[in-house]
Amino acid sequence: MTDVTTTRCCIVGAGPAGAMLGLMLARAGVPTVLLEGHDDFDREFRGDTLHPSAMEILDDLGLADRVLKLPHEKVPRFSFITDSGVLPVGDFGWLRTRFPYITLVHQAQFLKLVTGEAARSSQFTLVTGAHVRELITSDGAVRGVRYRDRDGWHEIHALLTVAADGRSSTVRRLAGLEPVRTSPPMDILWFRLPRQPGDPEGSGGRALKGHFLVLLRREDHWQVGYAFPKGTYKQVRAEGMPALRAAIAEAAPEFLGRLDVLGDWKDVSLLSVESSRLRRWYQPGLLLIGDAAHVMSPVGGVGINYAIQDAVAAANLLEAPLRAGRVSLLDLAKVQRRRDLPTRVVQTFQALVQRQLASALQGSPPHTLSRVMSLVTRVPGLRAVPVRLIAYGLRPSRPNPRFTAGAHPRLRFG
Numbered sequence: 455m456t457d458v459t460t461t462r463c464c465i466v467g468a469g470p471a472g473a474m475l476g477l478m479l480a481r482a483g484v485p486t487v488l489l490e491g492h493d494d495f496d497r498e499f500r501g502d503t504l505h506p507s508a509m510e511i512l513d514d515l516g517l518a519d520r521v522l523k524l525p526h527e528k529v530p531r532f533s534f535i536t537d538s539g540v541l542p543v544g545d546f547g548w549l550r551t552r553f554p555y556i557t558l559v560h561q562a563q564f565l566k567l568v569t570g571e572a573a574r575s576s577q578f579t580l581v582t583g584a585h586v587r588e589l590i591t592s593d594g595a596v597r598g599v600r601y602r603d604r605d606g607w608h609e610i611h612a613l614l615t616v617a618a619d620g621r622s623s624t625v626r627r628l629a630g631l632e633p634v635r636t637s638p639p640m641d642i643l644w645f646r647l648p649r650q651p652g653d654p655e656g657s658g659g660r661a662l663k664g665h666f667l668v669l670l671r672r673e674d675h676w677q678v679g680y681a682f683p684k685g686t687y688k689q690v691r692a693e694g695m696p697a698l699r700a701a702i703a704e705a706a707p708e709f710l711g712r713l714d715v716l717g718d719w720k721d722v723s724l725l726s727v728e729s730s731r732l733r734r735w736y737q738p739g740l741l742l743i744g745d746a747a748h749v750m751s752p753v754g755g756v757g758i759n760y761a762i763q764d765a766v767a768a769a770n771l772l773e774a775p776l777r778a779g780r781v782s783l784l785d786l787a788k789v790q791r792r793r794d795l796p797t798r799v800v801q802t803f804q805a806l807v808q809r810q811l812a813s814a815l816q817g818s819p820p821h822t823l824s825r826v827m828s829l830v831t832r833v834p835g836l837r838a839v840p841v842r843l844i845a846y847g848l849r850p851s852r853p854n855p856r857f858t859a860g861a862h863p864r865l866r867f868g
Contacts, residue, residue, distance in 0.1 A: 456600075457608045461485045461579075462776050464598055464612035466586050467619030468495075470561070471744030471761035473568040475616060477515070478769035478857040480578035484776045487610055488569070489584040489601060491619070495562040502561050502677075503529075503755040506546065506845040508762045509553035514853050517571060518553070524563045525673045527657075529556040534659040543659075544841030551845075556755065558657075558670060584608070589615070589628045595738035596629070614772065614781045616741050618761070621728060623746035629737055633730035636801075638751050638808050640666075640681045643690075643698075645722040647676045648712055665705035668752075676709075678702075679725075679752070687724060695719065727751050727808075729801055735794075736786035743768055743789070748797045753804040754844045760797060766851040767792045773854070796848040803843060 463479055465472045468490035476488040504512075504521070512518040531545040546554045572578040581603070588600040590609060598611040617625035626633075649671070660667040668679035680702060682690055690698065699713040716722065731748035735741060744761035771788045775781045 457606075458611065459487060459579075459608070460611045461487045462612065462779075463487070463614045463616060463772075464489065464610040465616045465618055466599060466625050467491075467617065467623075467744075467746070468565060468569060468580065468582075469618060469620060469744065469761065470565070470568075470758045471746075471765045472616070472618030473565050473572070474511075474762050475618065475743070475765035475768055476578055476580075477568055477572040478765070478853060479773060479776065480572050480575035481857050482769070482773045482777070483577055484773060485577050487579045487581065487612070488572075489586060489599070489610070490580065490582045491585050493583045495565045497562065502558050502564075503758060504557040504559060504564070505756065505759045506549055506551045506553045506555070507847065507850045508759045509557060510551060511762060511766055511851075511853060513552065514858060516858060517567065520567060521557070521559060521564065524559050524567065526557055526559040527671055527673065529558060529657045529671075530554060531656065532556070532658060534661050536661045544844055546841055546845060548841055549845055558672060561758070586619070586624050586628075589625070589740075591739075596740040599625070613739070613779060614741065614776060615739060616743060616768065617746040618742075618744045618765075619746055621730075621745040621749045623742065625740070626732075626742060626746050629740060629742075631732055631734070631737075631742070633732050633749070635728065635730040636805065637684065638727040638729050638805070639684050640808065641684050641687060641727050642668075642725040642752060643680045643682070643722045644725055645678055645680075645716060646672075647678055647709055647715060649675055650712065653708075660705045662705045665701050667702065667705050669706070684727070691719065698722075725752070729804065731794075731797055731801065735790040736783065738783060739781070741768060741772075741786050741789060743793075747790075748801070750801065751804045751808060753807045754800070756800055756844060756847065760793075760800065760847065763796070763847065763851045764789075764793050766853050769857060770851065770854050773856070792849070792851065796850075799848045800843065 462485045465476050465488045468488050472488055476486050479486045509518050512521055530547055532543045533540050569580050583603045584601045586599045586601045589596050590598040590600060596615050598609060598615060600607060600609050617623050619625055657670045659669060666681040670677040695716060699716055702713060703710045728749045729751045732742060735747045743764035750757040750760060768789050772781060772785055775785045
């Protein structure tokens, strides 16, 4: 016999977008069920960057200081070393904020904190190991989901279903929605290298001799991304692990003595770089946010932050209709209207950067990007433009005070 639960909002996917939306709705007194397909959060995440926009949102919600008590690293500035010199990307010290840096924190621990805080509300329920298989529809509208777990089949009947289940969204597929995709010119291998005494303090990147690396300094290791032209992964594998280690050493010779940790292809993971967005983020009774609505490329590390801002916009605009028991298409359209332009702008910026970086993969320095960034960093009025785009995006969203649950937001600039 199928177990049936009725709620106001059913969120599918307990990533940053789903967890944050669940927290805010529960604090506002909206009965909310959050479904997560995995049994826990203890798995490898590639996106662990919280930008100033996300930290200010967390500060509004009274959680920023608790996040900063988790193991983390701060990245106050970021630059690339190229064949033609240092290419500055951004110095977050130009921002007037309490958080003038990117915070690198393990996403699993971040999600445990957010869902744990949400669970303090009697209006919030987290169900793990819940694999959504069907959408429940009635009179042309989505009215919930059917999911399966180790105990069998269950139904969630909801006024609103929110898909926050990532770039391979099951709900998006079940709803018959197809995103408009672009084809970024690269893919990335992610892996870890041990940190050693005397290593540089900050994070950065290399675009040298036809190789492109991203180096993120973590508590006890380096998280490294090695980019290569899209469609050439089979060739990279065919050349073998020794060739990969040699390519990494050529771009970052200081790691030469520790590359033996890459002994097999199981020591690296492939990230197929993708960029896409839906033309329409909603249907009657259904809203898509985060990667389910728009997949960002890794450029700028903005994916988590845009997902969190989607959640804030959705909470701000839908909390009152949910409590009133009436969510219209117009209400859902307002969420997309709030977030669609910022998404398009940053994806355009990412595409421009990727085309320049692709030239580095072919052995040519990214001349255009270097000239533009060098000019920007010399002009005082322009210095903060690229870093503000990375840190906040366009029209950043902030949570309504009714979600703060006793937190005391500070007056901030930016």
